[in-house]
Amino acid sequence: MSRHNFPLRMGPGAAFETVRNFLREADFTDTFLRAHFQIPGLYTFLYSVGVQGEHIRRHYSHPATAVLLARLLIEGQPFTGQELSAKLPESFLDALKDLGLLERCRTGWQCPVLLMPPMGFWVASDRGARPGANVYQEGDYVMSGVERVCWDYASRISMRPCRKFLDMGTGSGLGALLGSRCAEDVYGIDITDRAVQFASFNRALNGIENLTFLQGDMFAPVAGMQFDRITANLPFEPPLKKNLIFSVGGEDGEAIIHRFVSEVAPFLAPGGRVFALVLGTDRESGDFEDRIRQWLGAAASECDVALLVTQKFSPVEYATQQIIGEGEGLWKAHEWDAFYRKLDARQVVLAHLLIQKRATERPVFFTRRDFGPLTGLAEMEWLLDWETFIREPGFEELLLATVAEPTSDWELLVRHALREGALKAQSYTFVKKHPFAVELEAPPWMGMLASSCDGKKTVGELCQSFTAKGLSREQFLAGATALFSADVLRMNGHAPPSSGV
Numbered sequence: 001m002s003r004h005n006f007p008l009r010m011g012p013g014a015a016f017e018t019v020r021n022f023l024r025e026a027d028f029t030d031t032f033l034r035a036h037f038q039i040p041g042l043y044t045f046l047y048s049v050g051v052q053g054e055h056i057r058r059h060y061s062h063p064a065t066a067v068l069l070a071r072l073l074i075e076g077q078p079f080t081g082q083e084l085s086a087k088l089p090e091s092f093l094d095a096l097k098d099l100g101l102l103e104r105c106r107t108g109w110q111c112p113v114l115l116m117p118p119m120g121f122w123v124a125s126d127r128g129a130r131p132g133a134n135v136y137q138e139g140d141y142v143m144s145g146v147e148r149v150c151w152d153y154a155s156r157i158s159m160r161p162c163r164k165f166l167d168m169g170t171g172s173g174l175g176a177l178l179g180s181r182c183a184e185d186v187y188g189i190d191i192t193d194r195a196v197q198f199a200s201f202n203r204a205l206n207g208i209e210n211l212t213f214l215q216g217d218m219f220a221p222v223a224g225m226q227f228d229r230i231t232a233n234l235p236f237e238p239p240l241k242k243n244l245i246f247s248v249g250g251e252d253g254e255a256i257i258h259r260f261v262s263e264v265a266p267f268l269a270p271g272g273r274v275f276a277l278v279l280g281t282d283r284e285s286g287d288f289e290d291r292i293r294q295w296l297g298a299a300a301s302e303c304d305v306a307l308l309v310t311q312k313f314s315p316v317e318y319a320t321q322q323i324i325g326e327g328e329g330l331w332k333a334h335e336w337d338a339f340y341r342k343l344d345a346r347q348v349v350l351a352h353l354l355i356q357k358r359a360t361e362r363p364v365f366f367t368r369r370d371f372g373p374l375t376g377l378a379e380m381e382w383l384l385d386w387e388t389f390i391r392e393p394g395f396e397e398l399l400l401a402t403v404a405e406p407t408s409d410w411e412l413l414v415r416h417a418l419r420e421g422a423l424k425a426q427s428y429t430f431v432k433k434h435p436f437a438v439e440l441e442a443p444p445w446m447g448m449l450a451s452s453c454d455g456k457k458t459v460g461e462l463c464q465s466f467t468a469k470g471l472s473r474e475q476f477l478a479g480a481t482a483l484f485s486a487d488v489l490r491m492n493g494h495a496p497p498s499s500g501v
């Protein structure tokens, strides 16, 4: 693992403060840059070639200092000393030089790394391959955390207050920086020395005290510790891509996630939660979540698992995207085809994996849901809270006393078929898009239950009338709970976040 060419310098402390203060004053923030460059996210800068590159360059001429900073620190453009001194204070330029953020190049001065302003922080990392820009392409390349997939990860990290927080495979440290806003004591671990150097630099650049970065393999550096929250965006790509430490997840792409899941339970405090971004396959031999549960081993009896799928691809679709993204020829397609055939993969899924260690003696849950168009972090947390709540002692009494409030954004699809000369209903499916995209196949009485909830009758009263018609109490309670879990019915105080529509 090379450390020979880490380009930045740790200090002096006052230089960090000078840089931070000026970047803030100049409004070098994601809000300003997104509005000025009219881009959906900072990740657009990472792929600023072709049409996207032209779009960004069209906004270069604006006199705002933050635009010059974007060209210098994000785009990596060289400027002469005169050009820089005309717009930027000498104290700021000296501080950039002290920290290694500005170095001499053939035509003047250049920033040797990428410096992005995500989520109210400033984050230095390696610069992606770009014509004319300084690049670093060794195996221990450090990502910035604003890449599209990393952004999904970072923006769905829980910000609820907690005591101890760990970001595993921290890279530039963005997940851990976020943790420092909600936790008392935060750790970030990465296997590469280069990532820990960048992350430690970023900690100092942002002036954060409650954060420690450690180098090591998986949980080794925090042996014996327990955390209330563990976040992870570890490598998960199949080994058909360039073998960079940040991207490839071992032999079948799932090997590093497998290790993480099988080792994580002892490091979770009771009630502690994992928020991880994962990629894996549904296979003929079993779906992704089945393997995840097996990887937990004996800890599966004390851990809840929720796999929340954000995107699904056919193996061919995923392979094609990767081949195009890597600029490889179509000759590579047969290798991908052979890879997925060997795994017997039906589908590739990108998902948030949530694991929770139960805090009390109760049955654990194991669920898989699909994201709807408006699903986000609030819905993910609601799901964990709700599924926990319905397994706690006393839930049944609460449910029976509840006046069920019906929601209105669901449909019940009835599939008919011709049987013995007559059109007969064959199946009933509740369809919802929020909080999760649900297709809940149900017996007809559940349709009648949903339509009988008028916001006046208690679930206990409905239970009496349905059991009087021959349904068992257990069947009724399981069916009613499924309707609450899908948000067809609501319990006062336990509604999911509003979809805003």
Ligand SMILES: C[S@@+](CC[C@H](N)C(=O)[O-])C[C@H]1O[C@@H](n2cnc3c(N)ncnc32)[C@H](O)[C@@H]1O
Binding pocket: 142, 143, 144, 145, 146, 150, 153, 168, 169, 170, 171, 172, 173, 174, 175, 189, 190, 191, 192, 195, 216, 217, 218, 232, 233, 234, 235, 245, 246, 247, 256
């Ligand atoms: C996909 S990158 C993500 C970086 C960062 N979490 C983010 O979202 O931008 C994965 C990171 O995991 C680190 N990593 C890979 N294997 C690891 C291991 N066994 N233990 C700790 N970190 C590891 C890599 O060095 C890399 O920085």
